[in-house]
Amino acid sequence: MGNFDVTAYLTRLGLEAEPPSVAALRRLHAAQVERVPYEALEIQLGRPTPLEPSASLARILRGRGGYCYHLNGAFSALLRELGYQVTRHLGGVQGSPGDAPNVDRNHLALTVSGLPDDPGTTWLVDAGLGDGIHEPLPLREGTYTQGPHTYRLRPSEAAPGGWRFDHDPSGSFTGFDFAPGAAEMADFAEKHAWLSTAPESGFVRVCVLQRRDAAGVDTLRARTLNRHGVKEVVESPAEWWAAAADVFGVTPDLFTDAERERLWRQVVAQHDAHTGGPVVSV
Numbered sequence: 001m002g003n004f005d006v007t008a009y010l011t012r013l014g015l016e017a018e019p020p021s022v023a024a025l026r027r028l029h030a031a032q033v034e035r036v037p038y039e040a041l042e043i044q045l046g047r048p049t050p051l052e053p054s055a056s057l058a059r060i061l062r063g064r065g066g067y068c069y070h071l072n073g074a075f076s077a078l079l080r081e082l083g084y085q086v087t088r089h090l091g092g093v094q095g096s097p098g099d100a101p102n103v104d105r106n107h108l109a110l111t112v113s114g115l116p117d118d119p120g121t122t123w124l125v126d127a128g129l130g131d132g133i134h135e136p137l138p139l140r141e142g143t144y145t146q147g148p149h150t151y152r153l154r155p156s157e158a159a160p161g162g163w164r165f166d167h168d169p170s171g172s173f174t175g176f177d178f179a180p181g182a183a184e185m186a187d188f189a190e191k192h193a194w195l196s197t198a199p200e201s202g203f204v205r206v207c208v209l210q211r212r213d214a215a216g217v218d219t220l221r222a223r224t225l226n227r228h229g230v231k232e233v234v235e236s237p238a239e240w241w242a243a244a245a246d247v248f249g250v251t252p253d254l255f256t257d258a259e260r261e262r263l264w265r266q267v268v269a270q271h272d273a274h275t276g277g278p279v280v281s282v
Contacts (some may be wrong), residue, residue, distance in 0.1 A: 003054050006081045008061050009074075012036070020083045021117050026135045028082075029125060032075050033212040037065035037248040038130035040203040043196050044266055045259055051185045051192055053077035063254060067195075067203065068093075068128030069188050072108045075127045085114040086125070090187060091178035092158070093129075095202065101158035101177050105191040109178035111139060124153065124165065130210035131172050131217040139163060148216050148229075172210075172219070207267050209248045218247050222270040233271070237264040 010017060013031040018024045041064075042049045049055070049070065056070035057077070065071065072088070079086045091107030094100070110125040123136040134146045137153060144151045149168035156162040161180035167173055195201045202208075209220040216228040223234045225243050234240045241252040241260065252260055 004057060004077055004081060005061070006078060009057055009078050012061060017082060020115055022115055022121075022123075025079075025084065025112060025115065025123065025125070028075075028079070029127060029136050030134055030214070032071070032127040033132075033134060035249065036060055036071060036127070037250055038067060038071065038128070038210040039065045039208070039248065039250060040067050041207070041209075041250070041255075041263065042066075043201075043203045044207045044263060048193075048196055051189060053185070063249060063251060065209075065248075065250070066128075067130075068108045068126075069185070069192055070128075072110050072126065072128040073185055075125075076110050079112065079125070084112050087111050087113070088183045088185070089162070089178040089181070090159075090183045091176050093176040094174045095172075097174050099174065101156070101164065101175070103156075103159045103162070103177050103179050105188055106195060107176050107178070108183070108185075108188055109176065112136065124163070126165075129173075129176075130208070131212060131219065132167070134212050134214055147214055206270050207263065209244060209250065211248050220244065220248065222267045222274065224271065237261075240264060240267065 013035055015027060015031055051069055051073060053073040056066055056074040059066060060074055076086045076088055089109040089111065090103050090105050091109035092103040093107045108128060111122050112125050113122040122139040124139050125136045126132050133151065137144050139153065141154050149171065151168060152166040154164050156164040156177040158177045159179040162178050164175060164177050166175040195203050198204060207222055211218045218228065219226040220243055223240065225232050225234055234243060237260065244250040245252065
């Protein structure tokens with residue numbers, strides 16, 4: 001992966017290269033979810049994005065983020081370059097309690113194994129969930145608490161030999177399952193195209209930015225900014241872009257005037273559709 005700039009990626013994360021270890025993996029994971037936002041602004045702008053990790057990294061280095069295929073794709077490539085044993089898995093996220101557990105490829109899950117200081121433990125690594133885990137979880141059945149959230153890991157009923165992650169009840173989704181075998185980025189191409197363009201896709205319907213830290217989650221959903229549970233409605237484009245920049249690191253200079261105007265019209269329309277406010281043409 002000659003065009004994958006590991007040094008620049010580590011600089012973006014505020015870290016230096018070090019040999020694989022449990023502590024180093026935790027540092028990498030925490031830095032990734034704290035510094036690289038979960039966002040699908042390209043989808044909101046009607047632009048397709050490639051799945052190649054090098055392309056995702058190029059966008060990350062420009063100060064942007066992505067969703068699971070981009071974030072976990074790039075992060076898994078970084079880990080491999082640093083000497084970690086990483087496996088990509090077919091996953092399926094369920095957004096609400098009524099959704100049946102499945103592995104429909106709407107999520108790219110990761111595991112890491114064979115760490116020199118703990119070779120017998122496999123770790124769930126996931127930087128592509130928005131309000132998911134802050135640090136890796138040992139892939140063992142049980143409950144785990146990170147900050148205000150408690151998670152559960154258990155064998156998957158939807159994917160024999162795979163695993164189930166149950167999110168905290170306050171999370172933006174109920175959980176996900178992933179299959180035990182290894183997957184390639186190409187395995188997600190068809191679902192990625194659907195998620196990027198289908199009117200039913202959550203990424204198309206609502207503009208969302210998220211960032212995880214040790215204390216909780218920041219979310220900007222349409223015009224509602226939620227800072228670790230404290231909500232406010234953003235009233236102007238200037239306030240919206242200030243939040244995008246200050247909280248999520250997505251600065252307005254990364255977009256043209258027309259793109260910024262389009263995004264604001266869309267988040268206003270999405271907010272009004274949710275609250276029953278005035279309908280605004282987009």
